[in-house]
Amino acid sequence: xxxxxxxxxxxxxxxxxxxxxxxxxxxxxxxxxxxxxxxxxxxxxxxxxxxxxxxxxxxxxxxxxxxxxxxxxxxxxxxxxxxxxxxxxxxxxxxxxxxxxxxxxxxxxxxxxxxxxxxxxxxxxxxxxxxxxxxxxxxxxxxxxxxxxxxxxxxxxxxxxxxxxxxxxxxxxxxxxxxxxxxxxxxxxxxxxxxxxxxxxxxxxxxxxxxxxxxxxxxxxxxxxxxxxxxxxxxxxxxxxxxxxxxxxxxxxxxxxxxxxxxxxxxxxxxxxxxxxxxxxxxxxxxxxxxxxxxxxxxxxxxxxxxxxxxxxxxxxxxxxxxxxxxxxxxxxxxxxxxxxxxxxxxxxxxxxxxxxxxxxxxxxxxxxxxxxxxxxxxxxxxxxxxxxxxxxxxxxxxxxxxxxxxxxxxxxxxxxxxxxxxxxxxxxxxxxxxxxxxxxxxxxxxxxxxxxxxxxxxxxxxxxxxxxxxxxxxxxxxxxxxxxxxxxxxxxxxxxxxxxxxxxxxxxxxxxxxxxxxxxxxxxxxxxxxxxxxxxxxxxxxxxxxxxxxxxx
Numbered sequence: 001x002x003x004x005x006x007x008x009x010x011x012x013x014x015x016x017x018x019x020x021x022x023x024x025x026x027x028x029x030x031x032x033x034x035x036x037x038x039x040x041x042x043x044x045x046x047x048x049x050x051x052x053x054x055x056x057x058x059x060x061x062x063x064x065x066x067x068x069x070x071x072x073x074x075x076x077x078x079x080x081x082x083x084x085x086x087x088x089x090x091x092x093x094x095x096x097x098x099x100x101x102x103x104x105x106x107x108x109x110x111x112x113x114x115x116x117x118x119x120x121x122x123x124x125x126x127x128x129x130x131x132x133x134x135x136x137x138x139x140x141x142x143x144x145x146x147x148x149x150x151x152x153x154x155x156x157x158x159x160x161x162x163x164x165x166x167x168x169x170x171x172x173x174x175x176x177x178x179x180x181x182x183x184x185x186x187x188x189x190x191x192x193x194x195x196x197x198x199x200x201x202x203x204x205x206x207x208x209x210x211x212x213x214x215x216x217x218x219x220x221x222x223x224x225x226x227x228x229x230x231x232x233x234x235x236x237x238x239x240x241x242x243x244x245x246x247x248x249x250x251x252x253x254x255x256x257x258x259x260x261x262x263x264x265x266x267x268x269x270x271x272x273x274x275x276x277x278x279x280x281x282x283x284x285x286x287x288x289x290x291x292x293x294x295x296x297x298x299x300x301x302x303x304x305x306x307x308x309x310x311x312x313x314x315x316x317x318x319x320x321x322x323x324x325x326x327x328x329x330x331x332x333x334x335x336x337x338x339x340x341x342x343x344x345x346x347x348x349x350x351x352x353x354x355x356x357x358x359x360x361x362x363x364x365x366x367x368x369x370x371x372x373x374x375x376x377x378x379x380x381x382x383x384x385x386x387x388x389x390x391x392x393x394x395x396x397x398x399x400x401x402x403x404x405x406x407x408x409x410x411x412x413x414x415x416x417x418x419x420x421x422x423x424x425x426x427x428x429x430x431x432x433x434x435x436x437x438x439x440x441x442x443x444x445x446x447x448x449x450x451x452x453x454x455x456x457x458x459x460x461x462x463x464x465x466x467x468x469x470x471x472x473x474x475x476x477x478x479x480x481x482x483x484x485x486x487x488x489x490x491x492x493x494x495x496x497x498x499x500x501x502x503x504x505x506x507x508x509x510x511x512x513x514x515x516x517x518x519x520x521x522x523x524x525x526x527x528x529x530x531x532x533x534x535x536x537x538x539x540x541x542x543x544x545x546x547x548x549x550x551x552x553x554x
Contacts, residue, residue: 068165069196070203071177071189073210074243074435078203079169079177080190086146086161088138092127094156100124106152110145111138140164165190167255169210172217175268176208176247176433179255187266189433192382205435207243212236215548216248220517223541224250227522227532233270233412234518234545239420239511240440242429245553271385274409275499275518278485278534279348280419281405283455283503287422288368289341289356290451297359298338301352302331307396315397320354320404323533345458346466348482350404357403358396365402366394371446372418373428374410382433385411405483412516419503420514423459423479426452460508467535471504471543473550479511480504480542482534487521497521500534502542513553517542 071080088110095103104120115123127135138145141159149157165180167173178188185194193204216234224232236246249269253261267273289295304319330336330347344352357365369375369390378385389409391398401407410418413431421428426447459479462468468480483501486493500519505511517538528536 067201068163068180068198069200071197072203072205073208073213074205074245075209075211076203076205077169077210079167079173079206079208079210080180081166081168082163083166084143084146084161085140085164086159087136088141088145088149089134089158089160090124090127090137091134091156091158092124092130092132095124095128096156099154099156100128103154103156106148106154106157107137110141110148169213170254170256171252172214172248173208173210174252174255175249175266175270176206176213176244177255179258188268189382192433206433207238207245207435208247208433209245209552211552212246212549213248215552216246216545217250219541219544219548220248220250222544223519223522223537227519227525227528227537229519229523229537230521231269232519232541233516234542235270235412235416235516236549237416237420237431237514239424239505239514240429241436241438242431242441242443243436244431244433245513246549268383270412271380271383272411274386274389274411275501275520276406276409276485276487277415277501278405278483278499279350280415280481280483280501280503281402281408282345282348282353283419283422283459283481284368284372285353285356285403286341286345286458287447287451287455288360288364290454291368291448292360292364294356294359295341295454298340299344299352299355300337301339301344301349301355302337303351305351305354305400307354307358307400315395320350320400322350326350342454342458345481346461348467353404354400357399360399363394365399369408371428372414372421374408374414374418378411378413378417380413380431382431385413388414405485412518415501415503416514416516419481419505419516420511422447423452423456423505423514424511425449456505456508456511459505463504468502468504468539470535470539471502471546473543473546476506476550476554477508478504478506478546479508480539482539484533484535498532500532500538502534502538504542504546506546515542515546517545 068082070078072078100121104117104124107120107124108115108117146159146161149159167177167179176188178190179186180190185191185197189204189206190197196204216236220232220234223229232250234246234248235244237244247270251261251265253265258266304321306319307315309315326347326349339347339349339352341356344356374388375390377387388411391402391407398407417428417431426445426449427443428446429441429443456479459481460477463472463478463480467482471478471480481503485499486495487497487499489497498521500522502517504515506513519538519541522532522537524530524532
């Protein structure tokens with residue numbers, strides 16, 4: 001059998017065949033019909049497949065939004081919640097003439113403050129005459145308004161449903177809770193715990209206590225306005241579990257409408273801004289004095305300290321000196337000319353702190369600041385802090401000024417955790433924004449327990465006798481330390497601008513909580529006698545906070 005290229009494989013089978021043209025036409029028709037039906041089937045299959053795929057994608061996104069878990073405080077108070085909403089839309093060309101009055105009454109019931117029944121009748125008629133395809137009766141309707149439409153069951157009315165994230169505590173929790181976008185968290189807890197919130201139905205329970213948070217917010221707002229401060233910051237942490245009980249900063253923003261405030265208000269200063277803390281650092285200088293056996297040595301403090309360079313010339317523009325109140329109340333009134341390390345911290349003496357720092361072994365300060373994690377950003381469960389600003393060269397001037405908290409800038413969170421570490425028995429405890437169901441968390445040891453106990457007693461004496469007296473609360477022993485640091489503006493010290501800080505611990509015998517209150521650039525008032533030091537603004541602010549929260553904590 002021959003196979004002829006270009007011809008039928010079996011040409012002999014068709015030899016002598018008589019073709020019926022009618023049959024051929026019918027076959028061609030059937031084949032064309034089959035191809036048409038097949039093509040329609042293919043197109044429709046693809047269309048359905050695409051619709052299914054698109055629908056499934058939209059469905060997942062919608063489901064993610066609707067199922068986004070609530071955020072609640074440690075006691076179950078709702079801080080963030082997904083709420084169903086929708087746009088109510090009327091299709092005028094579908095309105096039957098017999099339905100106009102009923103539709104008008106329903107519109108009045110949905111938005112009674114906007115339209116009377118008569119107004120609604122006229123409106124519906126005007127929409128019908130206009131030939132409009134669709135008009136919105138109410139945008140962002142609530143659940144009750146949506147329910148009215150669905151129960152009425154009119155073909156001419158529809159609801160475009162969607163879900164919005166609401167924050168009932170508004171500005172009070174702005175920086176802690178943050179806010180979410182259409183399908184993911186963008187800032188705060190909404191962002192940090194986004195995966196949990198999208199994949200779970202059970203609420204995310206934070207460690208924050210909304211009652212305590214509200215007291216912080218109220219008192220910091222009063223202080224910011226009273227002292228015309230640039231910003232006001234405050235935190236409270238459980239000393240042993242690391243649970244954050246309150247985190248507040250002003251100015252703030254409303255997470256329900258972030259466009260109402262400038263973007264700078266959303267910056268989480270508690271983690272992201274560095275401040276020179278001033279005399280608060282004398283806590284750490286005193287720890288170093290104890291660690292190096294200098295706690296009992298007496299230091300002459302009645303004269304300014306000028307540090308010479310290697311050639312014996314003054315290494316500073318001005319000598320290190322103390323504030324006028326120290327000279328008046330300690331040197332002049334009490335006749336004190338020498339102090340030991342504990343008393344240097346008690347009276348917040350700059351000259352004495354500098355002399356202690358200069359007697360420390362080489363690299364002692366750097367090593368200790370590394371123990372307290374002042375040398376790097378903190379990778380926390382709820383975000384990363386800014387890196388700190390440390391001396392690059394540790395000469396005599398740098399060592400001396402670091403002794404009383406100048407030349408080094410850290411975030412408020414760095415400060416809170418470091419003070420907690422040197423007062424809670426000596427353990428560095430990392431913080432959490434989640435409510436913990438366990439007891440004390442033992443972190444890395446950074447300070448000996450005996451030294452920690454000594455520091456607590458000095459802080460108690462400060463709160464009882466000196467600059468932190470305004471923070472005392474009846475019925476509980478509080479320890480504290482103040483800091484007032486003049487700000488550097490364009491490389492120059494601006495005496496009109498400072499940062500006022502108070503750090504406290506309580507109860508002193510076995511600390512359960514550590515608190516930080518800060519006012520950035522507070523202004524002097526008549527009440528403060530023209531001064532703007534922390535003892536006159538940050539401390540009384542902390543006292544008002546402590547007075548309000550004590551019944552809630554114990």
